[in-house]
Amino acid sequence: MPDANLHDWNLTPEQAIALQRRMAxxxxxxxxxxxxxxxxxxxxxxxxGGEVTRAAAVVLAWPGDPLIGxxxxxxxxxxxxxxMPYIPGLLSFREIPAALAAFGMLxxxxxLVMVDGQGIAHPRRLGVASHLGLWLxxxxxxxxxxxxxxxxxxxxxxxxxxxxxxxxxxxIGAVLRTRAGVKPVYVSLGHRISLATSLDWVVRCLGRxxxxxxxxxxxxxxxxxxxxxRPAD
DNA sequence: GCGACAG
DNA sequence: ATCTTGTCGC
Numbered sequence: 483m484p485d486a487n488l489h490d491w492n493l494t495p496e497q498a499i500a501l502q503r504r505m506a507x508x509x510x511x512x513x514x515x516x517x518x519x520x521x522x523x524x525x526x527x528x529x530x531g532g533e534v535t536r537a538a539a540v541v542l543a544w545p546g547d548p549l550i551g552x553x554x555x556x557x558x559x560x561x562x563x564x565x566m567p568y569i570p571g572l573l574s575f576r577e578i579p580a581a582l583a584a585f586g587m588l589x590x591x592x593x594l595v596m597v598d599g600q601g602i603a604h605p606r607r608l609g610v611a612s613h614l615g616l617w618l619x620x621x622x623x624x625x626x627x628x629x630x631x632x633x634x635x636x637x638x639x640x641x642x643x644x645x646x647x648x649x650x651x652x653x654i655g656a657v658l659r660t661r662a663g664v665k666p667v668y669v670s671l672g673h674r675i676s677l678a679t680s681l682d683w684v685v686r687c688l689g690r691x692x693x694x695x696x697x698x699x700x701x702x703x704x705x706x707x708x709x710x711x712r713p714a715d
Numbered sequence: 716g717c718g719a720c721a722g
Numbered sequence: 723a724t725c726t727t728g729t730c731g732c
Contacts, residue, residue, distance in 0.1 A: 526722070528723055568723070570720035577722075599721050609721065630721045668721080705723085 491565065491579050498572050502608040509602060509612050514674040515593060515621045518544050520555060521687065522592035523696025524585065524614070526577045527704035528564065535564045537580035538703035541590045542687075542696055552687065552695045557703055560584040570630065571605055574613040581614060593621065594675075594683065596696040598704075600624045601672035601680070603647055603655035605631050615673025622672030623680040624655070625697045629668055637666045642685060644669075656681055661692050 493501065520541050527536045537560045546552035560583040566576050600609030601624030611624030632649035637659045647655040647668060655670030656677060671680045687694035693701065
């Protein structure tokens, strides 16, 4: 069987794991961002019992109106047949192809991308946010609603409080309280950004909800709940 | 060997 | 992730 390469998304679990180990070494954990004017949010949802994969991408302008909040500049949806099942640790191979297709539909090229899932807070340090960041060569942040690996203390109740997420003696992310009394989110750097800066951006993009706006809006679009994209004027 | 396990 | 109604609370 031929070796796995970046353009092949139909890999065996063994090949996928080997590829993650190779790619993880290319992840940049320090800031290398252009001035942020647009922030994108990416998320994937499923339809028809999982047969169809639905990728959503939203672009928000930064900074937004202090009263209205962040403005939606663009929002797109891409649907395609689901390729592979969900396997813990191999999520990106299931979601990235569709995410890339949706991202490619965007007219605006954001300077920062927030992804629903882990960045380097992954057993092999290559969660979906990191994988996507490497592919797009853009700064990415992983914002997950639950933990994949690592341990942490309880997070203080006040909004904005956080505690380190550790795994094998290394800090791989932060568990952030985005709303008092609500389950915290797992923030980890994806690519070309530090954990500290990642936390800054997530907090800055927070509305009154648990998830930051980019991820929250993409989530809503991907799960086909909120209003559909309005046709162009 | 026995659990845990992003979405 | 998705399947699903009502219900508790600000």
